[in-house]
Amino acid sequence: MTTPFGRRVSAVLSRRLVGRYVVLGIGEEAAVAEPGQFYMLAAVAGWGGGVDERPYLPRAVSVLYARDGEVGFLLEDVGPGTHRLCGLGVGEDVYLVGPLGQGFTPPPPGIEAILVGGGVGIPPLAMFQDRCGGQALLGFRTSEHAEAASLFAAPELATDDGSAGHQGHVTDLLDDLLETRQDIVVFACGPPAMLQAVQSRVARHQVPAQLALEAPMACGYGACFGCVVDTVAGYKRVCVDGPVFDAAVLV
């Protein structure tokens, strides 16, 4: 995979809200990312000086879409880095490196993709569905959080408080499916607890799954060895060996 070496500065082209989330579109001539890939992003101005004098490092953000000279991201304001990125105005500059990492591998013909996502971990799935189809099962805390489901075609929903869709976990929806179907591959991203729940379920039902992981990252391109996850083959870097891993290799 070849990508531009080093940082580039581009203007923000668009910014819109989906419920409590922000969609950020950035001009990027060769917008060629695969679902599951990510960029490292930092604002050019005002990066730093937030809570505890952060952010210092760029932030890993999954690609939501990549087309027509624009790459898009879905952000939730959870800390100093996402706060700054969510507040970017149209015309402001960002540093970006990417696309980075190994994305999802589409299923062979005849096998349906089941997309299991939660919270802000849905952009890779939305992009995947857009390109390869598949049934989305999405979990959120409340209906307010669930507004990001609008990025999907015909998703099934679960919310913790039952304010939208099934009351309970998204893995309940997956359980129902796994009881009846074997001709599927599961694609999942979301919080660690959700991914673990998916991993143990697919293992029990011997269904293949690809999990998109997150880890604290400094560089995003394999330079620092900071983002490792334990696998059957030892520690692997999430940024270059992932973020998508076969569920079977994760320990």
Place this chain on the structure above:
Amino acid sequence: MTTPFGRRVSAVLSRRLVGRYVVLGIGEEAAVAEPGQFYMLAAVAGWGGGVDERPYLPRAVSVLYARDGEVGFLLEDVGPGTHRLCGLGVGEDVYLVGPLGQGFTPPPPGIEAILVGGGVGIPPLAMFQDRCGGQALLGFRTSEHAEAASLFAAPELATDDGSAGHQGHVTDLLDDLLETRQDIVVFACGPPAMLQAVQSRVARHQVPAQLALEAPMACGYGACFGCVVDTVAGYKRVCVDGPVFDAAVLV
């Protein structure tokens, strides 16, 4: 002198440009400062993350005016702190502590105030003239820099390049005055070299002078002992013993 203990957060009320300078007006109920006093200012958001991950400390800024619940400042963008303050938008919040320090002492009746200023070191003089009158002699690099002279009534100008007023130093104008007049007190602020030139001239002519100094500051209220200047009585803190000093005590 009593001032509010601790920081307060207020909205920026007004912001306008005088040539390359920015005038910043901030809501401050008890706007009671004296000419020569200053505030410590910091933006609430985006303070930090600039050049070399600065600013960290608040910045000392002289009062330009204080009236009708508003205190005003004149800023020139010379580094990360003034850059951020110059970029403040109306409605953004700032931390401020002040008014701080010892201002100018007005001359006794019958004695004329001669105000000698250069560059961004003119706010205390503008405020002084507004309250107590006096003849302003102002020096700037070019006519573009000289636009801040519009803050004064009937100033005499000098510019390095002669593009406005006398070509040369503002101290040339002072020299002419000192040749003929003894019934004056000089009030000066500006770059160190200018202040030194003023100091040696008034000493030679035995005319009293009050100089407003600058020094790197951390706190502005006497806490750190970082801002000292050498005087006949030893090191004195510019923030609490000054910023205005009698020219005769400075060594």
Place this chain on the structure above:
Amino acid sequence: MIEFCGIELEHQVINASGCFDVLAARQVFGEALVERFPFAAYVSKTVTLAARAGNPPPRLWESAGGMINSIGLPNPGVEVYLAHHVGEYARLGVPLITNVMGSSAGEFAELVERVAEREEVAAIELNVSCPNVATGLDIGADPRGLRDLLAVVRPLTRKPLIVKLTPNTADVAACAAAAEAGGADAVSLINTLRAMSLAPGGHGRPWLGGRTGGLSGPAIRAIALAQVASVAARVAVPVVGMGGVSSGADAAELLEVGARLVAVGSESFRDPAAGSRVAAELAAHFAENAA
């Protein structure tokens, strides 16, 4: 109420030595400062035997997330301190901790004897960051030097002795253990880290009048946390943790790793009321975690 070396304190936040001149602050902020004094105890700026003018200016430089100072311990000397300052500080209504520094064990002994005579002084903090003439290191940088120092000064007073350790050392826990073995009632850390800045212009000329200075502020907080944790794990005496604290959350972390008290230094420059703010945030933090 918090107990520290037998002293009762209103809360767990005190000032770091040299970061809050209460006499100047009272002049600026008026009696409100005394009425709403931000700290649970007042730690004096370092006092030496003879008066010191301090280092030539410039004394300050701003760096990434922090600052460097080369103030150089200006103070009027112990006699003036005792005659004029102790009484003023006692008016604050919080316990007074007097910070002293000598350049030899003998100087420290003289300082401790003089200061200990005063009833208003609740405890004495020994600033051992002065360069040792013999070794070139800070007196506090090696455990043996600390033990020798305490052997001399410990017998001179029953007031609590707090040893303010230097962070410019390979093994701060060993230094803390030596202080404890020598009879210190508490240790405090971290002091500033040796740092440098250059004058703009490109000739390698130091900016600071003292050539090098000490780094403080958020930039050093993670170093402080590591040093405080290693010291608290090693000694039984109470630890005063400091270094880069700017919020209740920062203070809570120092307490979590074993500090008994937290001191606020540079943050007071940004916010004169930082002491009360940090104490209030800390109280809210614990109330939340208890709920």
Place this chain on the structure above:
Amino acid sequence: MIEFCGIELEHQVINASGCFDVLAARQVFGEALVERFPFAAYVSKTVTLAARAGNPPPRLWESAGGMINSIGLPNPGVEVYLAHHVGEYARLGVPLITNVMGSSAGEFAELVERVAEREEVAAIELNVSCPNVATGLDIGADPRGLRDLLAVVRPLTRKPLIVKLTPNTADVAACAAAAEAGGADAVSLINTLRAMSLAPGGHGRPWLGGRTGGLSGPAIRAIALAQVASVAARVAVPVVGMGGVSSGADAAELLEVGARLVAVGSESFRDPAAGSRVAAELAAHFAENAA
């Protein structure tokens, strides 16, 4: 052209060990990385005798103006390094400096002997920041330990030996002098400063898998400048300065206080092309100052 220990370099900016895995970067950025390699020499990540997995995650924490890592020196061991990595690194077209660490003088000796056999290796950097089992300190934290180490390894090779000093010491210049006396051809500094961060939640539990980690980035630059200045003033051998460099201006300051080369570490994480950018800014800076 810059001369460093008899090696010719295109410019004065190299990478800091462990901050630029060139094999991964080539996979990501393609051959452009080799064609426009950002550094004047390539310093390998630390190599040890046996393979090391490194510390358990999490390994990173962001702090004020910097970061803390507890990577824990993962590497495939010296045999795999020699068999597979040296050849790849040689392809970069810049001199290769191999960084090694042993936990005893004997381990260092074995590493130096094995690595020195290889023609592709231009110089060997000794990372002496490993905790000494006997003293609990870093091997490099006391001058005597360094002298003993060099007495063992210096006779084993004529290749330049660079000693990478630890900053967690009371007197880094004394350590540098000991390295020089022992026959080191150069010294490099600073390595990361011991630091800590806590897991969110309030139980004092360390966040990092390695419990403590090392602080790097702009937060430590002023400390690096002080240490590099004190070392350069003390030794005659060339000094590689590093710590928080993110611009040509930062690099220039290290050169001004006496460094021969500058290494860029954490800044490469923020900007993969930081090496070339800093070198270009440095060249512009000197052109300006000459004018």
